Amino acid sequence: xxxxxxxxxxxxxxxxxxxxxxVTTPEQAKIAQEAGACAVMAxxxxxxDIRAAGGVSRMSDPAMIRSIQEAVSIPVMAKCRIGHFxxxxxxxxxxxxxxxxxxxxxxxxxxxxxxxxxxKVPFVCGARDLGEALRRIAEGASMIRxxxxxxxxxxxxxxxxxxxMNSQIRHVVSLHEDELYEEAKQLGVPxxxxxxxxxxxxxxxxxxxxxxxxxxADAALMMQLGAExxxxxxxxxxxxxxxxxxEAIVRAVTNYNDAKQLAELSENLGxxxxxxxxxxxxxxxxxxxx
Amino acid sequence: xxxxxxxxxxAFAEHIAAVERLGAEAFEIRSLxxxxxxxxxxxxxxGESTVMKKLLHRSGLYTPLRDAIADGLPVLGTxxxxxxxxxxxxxxxxxxxxxxxITVRRNAYxxxxxxxxxxxxxxxxxxxxxxxxxxxxxxxxxxxxxxxVHDGKIVAVRQGRQLAAAFHPELTDxxxxxxxxxxxxxxxx
Numbered sequence: 451x452x453x454x455x456x457x458x459x460x461x462x463x464x465x466x467x468x469x470x471x472x473v474t475t476p477e478q479a480k481i482a483q484e485a486g487a488c489a490v491m492a493x494x495x496x497x498x499d500i501r502a503a504g505g506v507s508r509m510s511d512p513a514m515i516r517s518i519q520e521a522v523s524i525p526v527m528a529k530c531r532i533g534h535f536x537x538x539x540x541x542x543x544x545x546x547x548x549x550x551x552x553x554x555x556x557x558x559x560x561x562x563x564x565x566x567x568x569x570k571v572p573f574v575c576g577a578r579d580l581g582e583a584l585r586r587i588a589e590g591a592s593m594i595r596x597x598x599x600x601x602x603x604x605x606x607x608x609x610x611x612x613x614x615m616n617s618q619i620r621h622v623v624s625l626h627e628d629e630l631y632e633e634a635k636q637l638g639v640p641x642x643x644x645x646x647x648x649x650x651x652x653x654x655x656x657x658x659x660x661x662x663x664x665x666x667a668d669a670a671l672m673m674q675l676g677a678e679x680x681x682x683x684x685x686x687x688x689x690x691x692x693x694x695x696x697e698a699i700v701r702a703v704t705n706y707n708d709a710k711q712l713a714e715l716s717e718n719l720g721x722x723x724x725x726x727x728x729x730x731x732x733x734x735x736x737x738x739x740x
Numbered sequence: 741x742x743x744x745x746x747x748x749x750x751a752f753a754e755h756i757a758a759v760e761r762l763g764a765e766a767f768e769i770r771s772l773x774x775x776x777x778x779x780x781x782x783x784x785x786x787g788e789s790t791v792m793k794k795l796l797h798r799s800g801l802y803t804p805l806r807d808a809i810a811d812g813l814p815v816l817g818t819x820x821x822x823x824x825x826x827x828x829x830x831x832x833x834x835x836x837x838x839x840x841x842i843t844v845r846r847n848a849y850x851x852x853x854x855x856x857x858x859x860x861x862x863x864x865x866x867x868x869x870x871x872x873x874x875x876x877x878x879x880x881x882x883x884x885x886x887x888x889v890h891d892g893k894i895v896a897v898r899q900g901r902q903l904a905a906a907f908h909p910e911l912t913d914x915x916x917x918x919x920x921x922x923x924x925x926x927x928x929x
Contacts, residue, residue, distance in 0.1 A: 457855045460872050460911050464786050464819075467749040486794040488749055488787065523846055524788050525873065547852040547873070570853055697798075704748050704770060704795055711771070 458572030462593035462656035472683040476521035485696035489525040492518040497601025498684035509537040532739040533559025553738035566590025580618035584639035598661015666702030673706035690720030748795040750787015754910035784821030814901040822904035841882040867916035869907035
């Protein structure tokens with residue numbers, strides 16, 4: 451099982467420098483792959499529509515996920531509700547490449563997350579700070595993403611979460627060895643994970659940005675802040691020209707330090723997703739599962 | 741020795757770290773301006789070959805790199821990098837550089853649940869191999885010499901100064917593959 455976890459962390463390493471796109475149909479999945487997505491997230495409704503529809507949001511129909519697995523050669527991810535280990539078992543049974551235990555869906559358990567160490571398939575989880583990230587890793591997550599605020603097209607929360615995580619990592623690195631026990635207590639996480647962060651200066655797993663990425667500039671911003679790749683949910687298929695925008699975001703992630711290229715590929719992308727400001731929304735998804 | 745690592749997407753940072761650990765110099769190749777200076781070898785990393793192929797064309801890197809490989813620039817392709825070098829891809833997909841006389845099958849071991857690791861013979865030694873949604877070689881033709889077979893499938897091949905592996909030496913501390921690659925570079929002189 452230990453090697454399995456290592457292999458799962460390594461799959462996330464292969465996704466680095468790439469863009470993972472939310473798709474709802476095999477056609478969208480093909481557009482995403484064609485545009486250069488390094489993986490797709492198969493779901494019935496993108497976060498902006500989940501937000502609009504309200505009600506309980508659950509794991510997608512396995513038949514729909516399978517149709518997307520058959521349509522593309524890149525890895526296919528899917529979401530289960532926080533704590534819903536039966537949904538996770540179903541996703542493992544259809545050989546999903548990565549499970550996102552996601553705050554975008556309605557939480558199934560308001561206390562416990564899925565015990566991800568019991569699964570062979572890898573999990574990615576959202577986090578707003580270092581404590582959340584290390585708790586998810588302790589539970590078996592092999593990849594982390596910022597929570598951001600999904601389905602808003604507003605980057606402010608993703609920025610907040612990435613900056614917070616980075617500043618906490620810098621703090622842990624600066625501590626003396628004998629201060630790490632107290633830090634582990636404060637963060638509410640196992641000592642050995644704090645020690646790993648202290649020694650390596652980074653999370654023990656790959657860390658992507660997610661939640662609110664809508665433009666190539668948003669993607670470049672998150673990469674410059676230290677993200678190792680980007681999830682784009684509603685930002686692509688809620689925009690005027692999904693194919694063009696998807697391609698531009700892919701190139702922005704590769705060339706995030708090249709402002710001249712970013713300027714070129716930000717041109718004439720058509721309408722961006724409209725977006726909602728954080729103070730205009732009713733459901734705060736980032737507060738789910740901490 | 742100066743090694744360029746294609747840094748469009750994937751595990752390029754791991755290759756750079758591995759090359760530097762062995763005392764050589766490594767640099768990232770993201771756009772045309774990165775290959776204006778001279779370099780002795782090229783690494784095509786693991787990641788998603790569909791993404792890299794797309795970005796190779798859009799960045800303008802495709803033609804100069806293909807020409808350099810064809811002219812004898814030593815190259816190491818791992819996993820996705822092996823797919824980029826293959827002249828044939830099962831299912832009839834259009835090849836990328838197509839400079840090696842091999843046909844590969846993408847995701848040949850299935851999805852992530854099929855990923856695995858092992859120790860296996862490589863040329864006249866053995867090495868640790870980590871296969872992540874890996875391809876394997878279904879056919880090696882002409883000048884392509886088989887260097888490693890695992891479970892009846894070809895997983896490492898050399899042709900002239902081109903070296904391709906279905907697995908990920910950059911994810912281990914085992915220098916075997918890099919040492920083999922460096923010897924191809926040194927043979928040049």
